[in-house]
Amino acid sequence: MLDIKITKTETLKEKITSNLGFGRYFSDHMFMMDYSREKGWYDARIVPYQNLCLSPAATVFHYGAEIFEGLKAYRRADGEVQLFRPIENVKRMNNSAERLRLPQMPEEDMLQAITELVKLEKDWVPSGEGESLYIRPFLFGNDDKLGVHSIENARFVIITSPSGSYYAAGINPVKIMIETEDVRAVRGGTGYAKCGGNYAASNRAGEIAEQKGYAQVLWLDGVERKYIEEVGAMNVMFKIDGEIITPALTGSILPGITRKSCLELLRNEGYKVSERLLSIDELIEALEAGKLEEAWGCGTAAVVSPIGELFYNNKTYIVNNGKIGDVTQMLYNKLTGIQWGKTEDTYNWTLKI
Numbered sequence: 001m002l003d004i005k006i007t008k009t010e011t012l013k014e015k016i017t018s019n020l021g022f023g024r025y026f027s028d029h030m031f032m033m034d035y036s037r038e039k040g041w042y043d044a045r046i047v048p049y050q051n052l053c054l055s056p057a058a059t060v061f062h063y064g065a066e067i068f069e070g071l072k073a074y075r076r077a078d079g080e081v082q083l084f085r086p087i088e089n090v091k092r093m094n095n096s097a098e099r100l101r102l103p104q105m106p107e108e109d110m111l112q113a114i115t116e117l118v119k120l121e122k123d124w125v126p127s128g129e130g131e132s133l134y135i136r137p138f139l140f141g142n143d144d145k146l147g148v149h150s151i152e153n154a155r156f157v158i159i160t161s162p163s164g165s166y167y168a169a170g171i172n173p174v175k176i177m178i179e180t181e182d183v184r185a186v187r188g189g190t191g192y193a194k195c196g197g198n199y200a201a202s203n204r205a206g207e208i209a210e211q212k213g214y215a216q217v218l219w220l221d222g223v224e225r226k227y228i229e230e231v232g233a234m235n236v237m238f239k240i241d242g243e244i245i246t247p248a249l250t251g252s253i254l255p256g257i258t259r260k261s262c263l264e265l266l267r268n269e270g271y272k273v274s275e276r277l278l279s280i281d282e283l284i285e286a287l288e289a290g291k292l293e294e295a296w297g298c299g300t301a302a303v304v305s306p307i308g309e310l311f312y313n314n315k316t317y318i319v320n321n322g323k324i325g326d327v328t329q330m331l332y333n334k335l336t337g338i339q340w341g342k343t344e345d346t347y348n349w350t351l352k353i
């Protein structure tokens with residue numbers, strides 16, 4: 001059990017209720033806790049939302065030791081607030097920490113930090129259709145010396161941001177560019193860790209794709225540029241000739257909680273599901289034979305995001321006539337139903353705050 005010292009703000013912010021967007025507004029308080037090799041974790045506290053005061057020599061600024069998580073608090077119709085599989089985020093944060101040699105923390109402590117902050121910020125959980133309170137825990141190296149060495153000091157912070165529906169304009173299938181130059185991650189690297197560095201490595205391809213009118217890039221593997229990995233910052237799934245295929249977790253792919261939940265739902269519904277290598281050639285062949293029935297990305301932010309168009313080697317391929325497919329729609333309905341408490345949670349995935 002953490003002993004969390006709470007310092008409440010004296011001036012509550014005005015709550016914005018329309019046009020929330022994503023990650024633009026922040027609640028009144030934040031959680032912070034520090035780590036040193038001698039003391040371990042210390043000084044767990046909830047304080048007014050504020051700027052961080054860090055040494056310009058702090059490790060995070062120079063050598064990129066930073067990891068994060070992303071989850072949501074959902075308001076149910078009965079007014080209660082719940083989280084979706086938060087223990088999975090906690091476990092993944094510790095796995096990411098292990099890869100970057102940042103300090104791990106007891107699972108129950110991290111979960112307590114998240115739940116206590118959300119409890120305090122309950123009024124910030126919006127109640128509009130598709131809205132939620134986005135929770136962003138992050139952890140970074142905080143030594144104030146430039147020598148490259150193992151991390152002795154770190155800080156863990158959680159901020160929360162009321163966010164609007166990802167689909168304010170309806171679920172519209174997106175255009176995706178298959179990236180053949182840059183790669184996001186390689187096996188043995190940090191692809192499976194949720195770290196800021198992976199995002200920095202993705203910036204160039206993402207920006208070029210955006211300039212060309214595509215929503216995201218589809219990443220191929222870093223060794224042969226042959227196997228499909230992820231789409232933007234989402235996992236990806238395809239329905240080819242009745243089989244649902246998602247890339248296997250080979251080390252360069254982020255193990256998404258939405259991915260895991262989709263797979264469990266699909267298997268439970270009796271679909272044929274494979275986690276395996278899927279080459280770009282197999283995908284293009286399926287497209288040309290008219291056997292690619294559906295394609296979608298999945299992640300916490302969008303839940304599922306249907307793919308309506310793929311661009312590869314100067315050719316444009318249309319998926320499912322540019323419309324959302326039945327399986328994609330079913331996954332969206334089931335997941336959002338459980339997350340917002342509209343349908344019974346037979347999987348025991350939700351945690352009421």
Ligand SMILES: *Cc1c(COP(=O)(O)O)cnc(C)c1O
Pocket residue numbers: 070194230232233234235254255256257258259298299300301
């Ligand atoms: C966070 C993330 C995902 C999706 O994970 P969820 O747990 O489903 O939100 C997928 N890919 C990358 C690169 C990510 O950072």
